[in-house]
Amino acid sequence: MTQPLKLGIAGLGTVGTGLLKLLSDNRDHLAGMTGRTITVSAVSARTQGRDRGVSLDDVRWVDNAVALAKDSEIDVFVELIGGEDGVAKEAVEAALEAGKHVVTANKALLAKHGIALAKCAEEKGVALNYEAAVAGAIPIIKTLRESVAANKIHRVYGILNGTCNYILSQMQDKHLAFSDVLKDAQEKGYAEADPTFDIGGFDAAHKLAIITTLAFGSAVKFDEVHVEGIEAITSADIEAAKDLGYRIKLLGVALETDSGIEARVHPAMVPKHRAVAEVSGVTNCVAVDAEEAGNLLLVGPGAGGAPTASAVAGDIVDIARGIVLAPFVRPAEALTPFKRANLDAHHGAYYIRLAVYDRPGAMAAIAKCMGDQGVSLESIVQRQATMGAESGAAATVIMITHETTEEKIRSALAAIEQDGKVAEKPQMIRIEAL
Ligand code: HSE
Numbered sequence: 001m002t003q004p005l006k007l008g009i010a011g012l013g014t015v016g017t018g019l020l021k022l023l024s025d026n027r028d029h030l031a032g033m034t035g036r037t038i039t040v041s042a043v044s045a046r047t048q049g050r051d052r053g054v055s056l057d058d059v060r061w062v063d064n065a066v067a068l069a070k071d072s073e074i075d076v077f078v079e080l081i082g083g084e085d086g087v088a089k090e091a092v093e094a095a096l097e098a099g100k101h102v103v104t105a106n107k108a109l110l111a112k113h114g115i116a117l118a119k120c121a122e123e124k125g126v127a128l129n130y131e132a133a134v135a136g137a138i139p140i141i142k143t144l145r146e147s148v149a150a151n152k153i154h155r156v157y158g159i160l161n162g163t164c165n166y167i168l169s170q171m172q173d174k175h176l177a178f179s180d181v182l183k184d185a186q187e188k189g190y191a192e193a194d195p196t197f198d199i200g201g202f203d204a205a206h207k208l209a210i211i212t213t214l215a216f217g218s219a220v221k222f223d224e225v226h227v228e229g230i231e232a233i234t235s236a237d238i239e240a241a242k243d244l245g246y247r248i249k250l251l252g253v254a255l256e257t258d259s260g261i262e263a264r265v266h267p268a269m270v271p272k273h274r275a276v277a278e279v280s281g282v283t284n285c286v287a288v289d290a291e292e293a294g295n296l297l298l299v300g301p302g303a304g305g306a307p308t309a310s311a312v313a314g315d316i317v318d319i320a321r322g323i324v325l326a327p328f329v330r331p332a333e334a335l336t337p338f339k340r341a342n343l344d345a346h347h348g349a350y351y352i353r354l355a356v357y358d359r360p361g362a363m364a365a366i367a368k369c370m371g372d373q374g375v376s377l378e379s380i381v382q383r384q385a386t387m388g389a390e391s392g393a394a395a396t397v398i399m400i401t402h403e404t405t406e407e408k409i410r411s412a413l414a415a416i417e418q419d420g421k422v423a424e425k426p427q428m429i430r431i432e433a434l
Contacts, residue, residue, distance in 0.1 A: 008077050021054050043061060044063065066091045088106055103132075105308055107130075142314075162282035168233065204265045205265045230267050240383070246272055259339075348403060
C-alpha cells in the first residue's frame with residue numbers, strides 16, 4: 001500500500017463533521033478502494049471546545065486556517081469555511097501556492113474567483129475539486145467534467161436551491177401564501193433567518209455560474225448571471241399554474257444562443273408532465289441536454305451534512321487515486337470570455353397575470369397593447385374579481401402567450417401599465433420549453 005493521503009480540514013460545521021464521520025466509518029472501504037489510507041492530520045475551526053459528536057482526539061488542532069493550508073504534513077486542504085473572500089480565499093490560495101491539492105464546497109468562492117484559482121492549480125499541477133459546491137450530492141461537476149466532456153452541450157438547467165423548491169412545493173401542496181411558508185421554513189431551520197441569498201435566487205446563481213463555465217467553456221462569474229427570485233410569486237400564480245398544467249419552479253438555465261450565452265435564474269412555468277416538475281421539497285435536480293449523450297437528469301439531495309460530505313469525500317477519493325483534472329474541463333487559459341446573450345431576444349412563451357379594473361373596454365385595451373407589439377395570445381382567462389390594494393374592484397386575468405420575444409412582452413406590459421387599466425404591476429413568468 002502506498003503512503004497515506006493526509007488531509008487538513010478547515011471548517012467543522014455540518015459538512016465538516018459529516019466528512020469526519022464518513023472518513024472514519026468508511027476507513028477500510030476507502031483504503032481498499034484507493035490502495036491508500038485516508039487520514040485526517042489536522043483540523044481548523046472557529047471554536048475548538050464544542051462537542052461535534054465526532055472524536056478529534058487523534059487530530060492536531062490548528063487555530064489558523066491559512067497556516068493549516070500550508071502545513072507541511074498535509075497533502076490535501078479541504079476548505080469547508082465558506083464565503084467568497086476572506087479566510088476561505090486566502091487559505092485556498094495558500095494551499096495551491098504550497099502545492100497542496102484542494103477540495104472545497106465553496107460555491108461563492110468558485111463563482112467569483114474560480115478561474116484564477118484554476119490557473120494556480122494548473123500551474124502547480126494539483127487538483128482543485130469542488131463537486132460539493134453545486135447541488136450537494138448530485139454529481140453534476142463530474143458529469144460535465146468527465147462523463148459528457150466529449151459532447152457539445154446544448155443546455156443545462158435545474159432546480160438548484162432547496163429552500164426555494166421547498167417553499168414553492170408547500171405553496172402548491174398546502175395552498176399556503178409565500179410569507180406563511182417562509183415563516184414555517186425558518187422555524188423548521190430549512191430557511192436562514194435572512195433568507196435573501198436563497199429566495200432572491202443568488203445561491204442558485206452562484207451554482208449556475210459554475211456549471212455554465214463547465215458546460216460552455218466560457219468564464220462566467222456570478223454577477224453576470226441574470227437573477228430573479230421567488231418573492232413575487234403568489235398563491236394566485238401557483239393555482240393558475242396548476243390549472244394550466246404547469247408547476248412553478250425556480251430554475252437555473254444556461255444555453256448558447258446566436259447572440260451569446262443565456263445564464264439565468266428565475267421562476268419558470270414547467271409542464272407538469274416533465275420529470276423536473278415532479279422534483280419537490282428540498283430536493284435538487286440538474287438536467288444536461290448533450291449532443292451525443294442525449295438528455296440526462298440527475299436528482300437528489302442538494303444540501304445537508306451527509307450528502308454534501310459524500311461529494312467532498314468523492315473528490316478526495318479521486319486525489320487518492322492520482323486523478324488530477326483541469327478544474328473547468330479545459331485549461332483555464334482556454335476558457336473564452338463570457339458573452340452574455342441579450343435577454344430581450346429570449347424566445348419563448350409567457351404567463352401573464354394582471355389585476356384588471358373591472359370596467360367596460362379594459363380587456364379590449366389590454367388585448368390591443370399585446371396585439372400592437374405582435375404578441376399573440378394562446379389563452380386568456382378571467383378568474384375572479386378581487387380588490388386591488390388601493391384601487392377598487394379588479395379582476396384577475398391570466399394570459400398565456402404564443403412564443404414571442406422578451407422585448408415584445410416587456411413593451412406590451414409597459415404599455416398596459418401606462419394605459420392605467422391595471423391595479424398592480426403585471427406578473428410575468430417565463431414558460432420553459434423542456
Ligand atoms: N441554501 C441552499 C439551498 C443549500 O437551500 O438549497 C446550500 O447551497
